[in-house]
Amino acid sequence: MPTSWLVLILLGLSVVGYFLGRQRALASAGGDIRALHSLPNFYGMNVLLSALVPSAVLLGLWLVLQPMAINANVASAIPASAIAEGSSRDLVMSDVKRVAEGLEIARQNSAIDLEGIAALDATQTDIRALLGEVGVALGSDVTPAVLTAALDYRSLTLTGTTVMSLTVLVVALIGFGISYSKTHHEYRARNVVERGVLILLIGAASLAILTTVGIVFSMLFETVNFFGLHDWKDFFFGTVWAPNFRGDSELAILPLLWGTLYISLVALLVAVPIGLFAAIYLSEYASRGMRSFAKPLLEILAGIPTIVYGLFALITFGPFLMRLFGEGGAFGVDWMTDARSVATAGIVMGIMLIPFVSSLSDDIINAVPQAMRDGSYGLGATKSETIRQVVLPAALPGIVGAILLAASRAIGETMIVVLGAGAIARLATNPLEALTTITTRIVSQLTGDGDFASPETLVAFALGLTLFVLTLGLNILALYIVRKYREQYE
Incomplete structure (x- = not known):
């Protein structure tokens, strides 16, 4: 059946x-x-x-x-x-x-x-x-x-x-x-039904927790198998990423980690100022009608699939940067040889992260009591001074938490990086050069009919576990900052 x-x-x-x-x-x-x-x-x-x-x-x-x-x-x-x-x-x-x-x-x-x-x-x-x-x-x-x-x-x-x-x-x-x-x-049907629904709710909560634990252990076991085949010192402290299936692969995470953090930093440099300024405008300056129109329109960016952002980076934004910084470009320099680069993926990813920063920051700024603003105005402060010296300091822990959550979202992004950043693993500082990230290499190593007994395939699990620990640490740090410095207002 x-x-x-x-x-x-x-x-x-x-x-x-x-x-x-x-x-x-x-x-x-x-x-x-x-x-x-x-x-x-x-x-x-x-x-x-x-x-x-x-x-x-x-x-x-x-x-x-x-x-x-x-x-x-x-x-x-x-x-x-x-x-x-x-x-x-x-x-x-x-x-x-x-x-x-x-x-x-x-x-x-x-x-x-x-x-x-x-x-x-x-x-x-x-x-x-x-x-x-x-x-x-x-x-x-x-x-x-x-x-x-x-x-x-x-x-x-x-x-x-x-x-x-x-x-x-x-x-x-x-x-x-x-x-x-x-x-x-x-x-007593009501008692039985309510007890049964409670068990279902507990089971749903437990399932989410057990799923996370299962994911971690599945990656952990395969990571242990990987380190049984490959030297952990080369993985953590090596500087060359050159996988092959001849038995002499160099599988160092540092070039991939550098590319991940570099592209994420560029994305945050784009998303944080724009998102924060947008949140300040929507919460402090915009009229009710403008806010009801602009905020949903801004949050539409969060609903666009990441593959669409990746195609935009590859087809539109990358060639645009080439026309500016490539050979024969508008600035007359030859700094960029390929449309795929750190700047291409980072800036487009930053655009994607704007609604994450703006929406969370807007909610946090609106949570600051109006009485604090009124007290500042009563002491003779202007609106801009009130925002700088009263509202933002009060909302700062929540804003920092929003930024860290956006950072963990950027670190785990895949499709934009695959299409916009390239696949070259190296330690380079030029933002107009191609780099790759941990997520891109995970996709590459697990694509095709690879042998799961080889270090070239098992390395994907070690990369995934490292990425999991990194993003988990950022999330824990964000929650710690929010809880430790959050003000409780009545």
């Missing part, structure tokens, strides 16, 4: 349970709502939650764990002789999954006899041609070992899906039956 059908059945069963539970409660009270312990809706919600929540949790866990179990089972059965030189078990499993997908599509279209294929009656050319017809691209020949593994993968997947559907439906029916049988006018 397709998963979408199973979800629809669970939703339908839950909705039916809601109305039946409500009706049963009213019937047990003789139609008198006053005789019920709880409102009728609570009885319906009790049946709905009992049927839906346990089965939905089981379905989610099954969908996560089943592919992992099947992948491990099939991968362990692939003989070492089936793994070609220069390949890996992960690469073979990629072909196994593609073949299994192609076989299933072909079987649904009645274009293949799985029994004949299993007996290897078809030739390699026939198999590749058939799989090509259903849109499956293969990286190597379909060897007998790969084909056998694909058939096992498909069989285990179908069996697991069938067992999953039956188990989930049984759990849903059991929950439905138990809650429906308990439904009567004296049943």
Whole structure:
């Protein structure tokens, strides 16, 4: 049974349970709502939650764990002789999954006899041609070992899906039956529903925390594997980034870290003054009508996808800088040889960060009590003096926190850097030269069919963990500053 059908059945069963539970409660009270312990809706919600929540949790866990179990089972059965030189078990499993997908599509279209294929009656050319017809691209020949593994993968997947559907439906029916049988006018449905909703809320909060912990540990384990293959001193203190798959890679983070911080600094030099001045204008000078028009218009910048900013940097802003600072440009200098540069990515990223700084700073400035402004005016200060000497100092901790949050957003940016900054890892100070960042290298190292047992691929996890620690530190610093120096106004 397709998963979408199973979800629809669970939703339908839950909705039916809601109305039946409500009706049963009213019937047990003789139609008198006053005789019920709880409102009728609570009885319906009790049946709905009992049927839906346990089965939905089981379905989610099954969908996560089943592919992992099947992948491990099939991968362990692939003989070492089936793994070609220069390949890996992960690469073979990629072909196994593609073949299994192609076989299933072909079987649904009645274009293949799985029994004949299993007996290897078809030739390699026939198999590749058939799989090509259903849109499956293969990286190597379909060897007998790969084909056998694909058939096992498909069989285990179908069996697991069938067992999953039956188990989930049984759990849903059991929950439905138990809650429906308990439904009567004296049943404390409200207490049960409220306790169940509380558990769901706790589970949602715990899921967010556990997801973060899982991400950190997944990167940590792979980072440990990386440092088992590569010297940590070269990673942290080396100055050359030159990955290759010949075993003599130089994988130093310093050039990437320098590029990340340099581009982020340029972005902040653009975003902070413009964003802060915009916030001061909107909160202190703009009329109500202008504010209601300008603030949403400014915040539209935050809703533009970063890939659009990247294309703008690559196609429009980079060539514009070339016309100014390139050979034969308006200034008659030859400082820029490529449209991709630190300035290109940094300035465009700064434009993207303007609404982050302006919106947060505007909210913080507006939180300063009007009584402080009135007191300043009463002492004879002008409006500009009040802003400089009263409003901004009072709002400074929050503004610093907003700037640090924008900085962590800049450090983690990827698409603008990929398209606007280039891919050269070096320690350079010219803002009109191309550099690269940690995020760009993570994308590069994990793109393609890389071997996850090589340091050239595992380095992406070490880079990611370093970037995570860096942004986490900035966020903690921002929260610390805001909480320590924040004034509590009445």
